[in-house]
Amino acid sequence: MNRPTRAIALFMFVLCAAAGGARAQAVIDGILKGLEPLPPRPGEEAWTFVQEQRKPLWEGGHGWSPREAAAGEADLRRGVRVDARFPDPEGLLKTAYDDLALFLKAGNVPTNGTFVIETAKAETPVFEAYRIEVAADRCRILAADTEGIRRGIFAVEDAMRAACGPFLILGTVERKPFIKSRISCYFQPLNINRVPSSPDGLYYSDGYLNRMAHDGINGLWLWTRFEDIVKSDTIPEFGKNRDVLLARLRQQVEQCRRYGIKIYLFSIEPENGDSNKNDYLKRHPEMGSDAPEGYTRFLCPSTQAGARFLYDALNSVFSEVPHLGGQINLTLGEYASTCLRTVSPHSDRKPTCRACAKKSNAEVMRDILAPMAKGMHDANPDAELIAWYYIPFATSFADWFYEIPAVCNKDVSLQLNFESGVTKQVFGRGRTGYDYWLAAPGPSVPYDRFARVARQAGMPMSAKIQTCNSHEVATAPQIPVPGLLYRKFKAMR
Ligand SMILES: [Zn+2]
Structure with missing residues (x-):
């Protein structure tokens, strides 16, 4: 079985398990049979690294030995x-x-x-x-x-x-920096049910932020969902936790600013990944795909209401929270969101939505991003919209995908996984890295081609990378490979 098939098989298994049910559990029990039971998961009291992160950076001295000043x-x-x-x-x-x-x-x-x-x-x-x-x-x-x-x-x-x-x-x-925005992620979402656990009610401790600032980080992302935080007349029931979350966000932004770190909102929007999320399209069909009977409908950027919602979503947050760094939106490749969901970046198909199918696929992408960028920039001209295409199996893209930089407005940054599609010989066999590899620093051939097209079009380009660990050895929290990281960053120039 070659690597792609195995990866897909694993994914399918995870789906089965996630779907629950006695049968999936029986499969898991069968696999685990005969193995030692797993030890109980340690509680948060065992997370001593959190206390270490809080400490001032220079505790314990520098370990310098006395010497005289040298010439010069x-x-x-x-x-x-x-x-x-x-x-x-x-x-x-x-x-x-x-x-x-x-x-x-x-x-x-x-x-x-x-x-x-x-x-x-x-x-x-x-x-x-x-x-x-x-x-x-x-x-x-x-x-x-x-x-x-x-x-x-x-x-x-x-x-x-x-x-x-x-x-x-x-x-x-x-x-001077050669990478303008150096954004790290944080897995705690800005969610009404996930109250920050630190004593001061913030997601990050000052000591941790100071460490990240010294490491060159100048941005952090916080996961948000439109449903929780945006305000729009097109979907008036959205934003039910808005006031609490906006207050928490403002506090977080101000704390991070003191360390030169901007907060970026991360999102996979406009989300309508399953039947529950699709509820808003049932209530507001005017913003859904013009798809044939029986086909799933998504938010359609070709509708007036859909475009209005995309504008409002970002405008309603960025106008309420000064100094936000921007928004990283996973526009293509993960959850179902817009009509482009029905098109693979590897194929030349058109969307099932008849309105979107009248345009080129790159033009549909333009019409998704343009109202989002305008909504953001009308509130904060300095903020960045980063459109992330999360495509792990990036061995090649269809032609329309390479047309995105030329067709889209230039007030958006485009982001691809830097390593997806890298290749490496391992023990005499050719391997392809899908997402988050350290062993091959990248860029992959598809990334390189896309970035060149973006540069030609005057479009800012972003690289999604891993630096501490990767999917090759996902159980190891830190893999110290400074030589590979040097090559990775050098390649970005
Ligand atoms: Zn459409």
Whole structure:
């Protein structure tokens, strides 16, 4: 049995098991027969890593051994005074200055000395870029925005760590990010039933956010559902938990901003994956597919009401929560949502919806994304809409799929799995990676082709990747392969 068939077989088995019933349970019992019973699942008290994440980053010191300053180094051993001149009326950089103070304390560097670390405003080429000028008695961290200053402060800390002591190399360093949005995920959904378990009622602890900020993360996603949070006259019964969730979201956004991290909403919308979810189309048939009798109907972007709903869905949230980073919407490939659900990205079929079938498939995609992007940008012009096509079996795509970047409006970023479709020889046999591989850094051939088309069309492109673990060894929480990660990031340039 080759790999694709086996993967599909496993998927089918999971479906059977998920469907429940005595027969599925009997199959599972049969497989487990003769094996030791599983140990009981440990409670949350065993999650000691959560407590570790909460701790300040520099507890325990740096382990530096005393040494003299080398030629070409500024010497900070007699102490540092921080001169925070960069305008910061909202206090967004307080966490970074506090972190620097703790860093210096952990290195036994007095904070009332004569060496000055100064932050100030200067022009830079892009957001988060910075310049560091080191002289014998002063280090200037210059940037055009708070996040450039934050990155500069972390870079000064890193420079001392690299020097294994309170020393900085004399001269000027300029840096800018080559990946604009570096978003990590969080599996706790923004859901009325999933109240944050931290003592302060937030999803993330300050210590954890500080660690992620140092690791270069500047975005986090939180899973939301339209049904819970959006407001639209087209489906007035939606948004039943809206006020509570919006308040929680605002609080989360503000906490993360203090670490230079934006919150992105993750969604698989407009969701109507099963008969229950389809209820709203039964109540509001005017926004459903024009499909022949007997065919499943989905939300139709070619209808006025459907397009209006897509606009309202994002506008009603982004207008209520300032400073949201954007929305990552899994537009194609997972749950049933729009009329494009009936088209595989591997085939040239047209949708069963007669209204959508009059357009090219790429034009249907344009009409799904355009009202969502407009709804978002009318409320927050800086927010990003990322359309994620989750297509694990990405060995090839139909021609229409490669037409998406040229046809869609350019105010949307397109995202594909970077590794889906990678190939590698393992013990003399050719293997294909479907989703989330580390062994082959990527990009896969289909990703590469799609990204080139997107670049040609002037469309921003995003890569969905794994960095800590992967589906190759899904039970191992961390697989340290820095060389492969280096190659993965290098390939993104
Ligand atoms: Zn349609």
